[in-house]
Amino acid sequence: MAFETYAQVRPYARSIRENTLLRTMPPWFADPCCGHFSNNPSLSQAEIETLAAWADAHAPAGDPHDAPAPVRWIEGWNIEKPDVVLQMPVAKHIPASGDVPYQYIIIPTHFKEDRWVQMSEIRPSNRTVVHHAVAYIRDPESPWLRGAPVGVPFSANDLPDGKLRRDAIWTNSDILLVYAPGSQPDQWPEGFAKYIPAGSEVVLQMHYTTHGSATEDRTSVGLVFSKEPPRKRVLTLQLTNDRFVIPPGDPDKRVEVHGTLPNDALLLSFFPHMHLRGKSFEYNILEPHGRIRTLLRIPHYDFFWQLSYRLAAPIPLKAGTILQAIATFDNSRNNPHNPDPDSAVIWGEQTWAEMMVGFFDVAVDPGITKQQFFVRAPAQ
Numbered sequence: 496m497a498f499e500t501y502a503q504v505r506p507y508a509r510s511i512r513e514n515t516l517l518r519t520m521p522p523w524f525a526d527p528c529c530g531h532f533s534n535n536p537s538l539s540q541a542e543i544e545t546l547a548a549w550a551d552a553h554a555p556a557g558d559p560h561d562a563p564a565p566v567r568w569i570e571g572w573n574i575e576k577p578d579v580v581l582q583m584p585v586a587k588h589i590p591a592s593g594d595v596p597y598q599y600i601i602i603p604t605h606f607k608e609d610r611w612v613q614m615s616e617i618r619p620s621n622r623t624v625v626h627h628a629v630a631y632i633r634d635p636e637s638p639w640l641r642g643a644p645v646g647v648p649f650s651a652n653d654l655p656d657g658k659l660r661r662d663a664i665w666t667n668s669d670i671l672l673v674y675a676p677g678s679q680p681d682q683w684p685e686g687f688a689k690y691i692p693a694g695s696e697v698v699l700q701m702h703y704t705t706h707g708s709a710t711e712d713r714t715s716v717g718l719v720f721s722k723e724p725p726r727k728r729v730l731t732l733q734l735t736n737d738r739f740v741i742p743p744g745d746p747d748k749r750v751e752v753h754g755t756l757p758n759d760a761l762l763l764s765f766f767p768h769m770h771l772r773g774k775s776f777e778y779n780i781l782e783p784h785g786r787i788r789t790l791l792r793i794p795h796y797d798f799f800w801q802l803s804y805r806l807a808a809p810i811p812l813k814a815g816t817i818l819q820a821i822a823t824f825d826n827s828r829n830n831p832h833n834p835d836p837d838s839a840v841i842w843g844e845q846t847w848a849e850m851m852v853g854f855f856d857v858a859v860d861p862g863i864t865k866q867q868f869f870v871r872a873p874a875q
């Protein structure tokens with residue numbers, strides 16, 4: 496539904512009243528206990544009351560002279576007009592039913608110079624079948640998926656040798672951005688950007704889900720370049736635990752992971768990811784003397800709203816900071832989305848298996864690469 500004109504909004508007046516009073520709309524899942532986020536769309540109490548009073552007064556149109564100018568949308572994109580659009584060279588056919596293994600599509604950028612990307616957006620041509628898309632930056636030195644075909648979708652199972660097949664899902668290439676239903680494009684603050692070295696490829700990892708009719712998709716990635724050389728490079732890192740077992744029926748399985756930052760960094764944003772049994776998620780800093788500083792808490796995780804949470808003010812972190820992510824999962828019958836409460840669940844690509852990934856973005860000096868960022872000094 497579009498909410499651009501009075502005529503479009505009017506039929507929803509009662510529903511708008513209810514959804515805003517219940518705070519189910521606009522969608523936002525961060526506990527107000529912790530952190531301030533620049534993309535928090537929540538309405539103030541006064542705004543909620545204004546909407547309710549308007550609906551109660553039979554949703555009057557108001558004076559047309561007070562109306563704001565119509566919004567001018569850029570055709571197809573939520574970011575500024577992209578400088579470059581990289582599209583899957585061929586469409587991927589999606590069958591009517593069954594699981595589709597993750598598809599990889601290597602798209603050459605043909606960039607002759609290094610590029611800094613300030614905004615980026617992934618747009619599936621067919622949103623109904625795209626569960627998620629991850630765009631990785633494969634720099635010319637990266638050995639990842641060398642020997643795999645370029646420009647055509649393939650899955651790990653299609654690859655000729657065992658090592659290539661195992662390597663498909665594990666890479667230390669930087670992530671350009673992630674798309675999942677409800678997610679917003681990336682728009683880094685002035686002076687911050689993602690780095691794409693000359694000669695890189697963008698590798699799309701596509702998770703397609705079937706829905707009863709055969710169809711196809713040709714996803715695109717739009718890029719807006721920085722006008723000035725950036726002060727900071729943005730890297731996407733992750734706190735991942737892939738070694739859990741969630742017992743059948745367990746209503747509250749806790750899975751934890753923590754890691755130490757090897758260098759100073761500015762913390763920018765978070766993107767928690769679990770599947771259908773995901774119940775809650777939080778990011779903490781483990782401070783000395785057992786103190787815990789919570790940066791983001793999602794008390795009721797909802798798989799159908801994969802949001803990123805962008806800090807209103809970046810948090811400077813010193814080398815040695817311990818970051819922790821804690822997830823809980825509900826594998827009981829009381830979870831209405833649970834595909835099978837009678838099974839133990841482990842990590843897996845498909846939605847009926849589980850994941851525990853706390854993505855987070857940091858800004859570092861422009862010369863630092865993701866590989867360097869992870870290099871740790873030998874223990875003294």
Ligand code: HEM
Nearest residue numbers: 496498507509510511512514515520521522536538677678
């Ligand atoms: C003040 C802002 C917003 C208002 C007043 C609002 C209002 C509503 C209302 C009234 C409905 C229920 C429609 C019905 O009766 O069927 C709804 C559903 C929905 N809204 Fe919003 N919304 C807001 C913001 C957003 C935003 C920012 C997004 C996307 C990021 C969004 C996405 C959706 C979706 C996907 C549904 C369908 C949900 C479902 O079927 O489970 N809304 N919204």
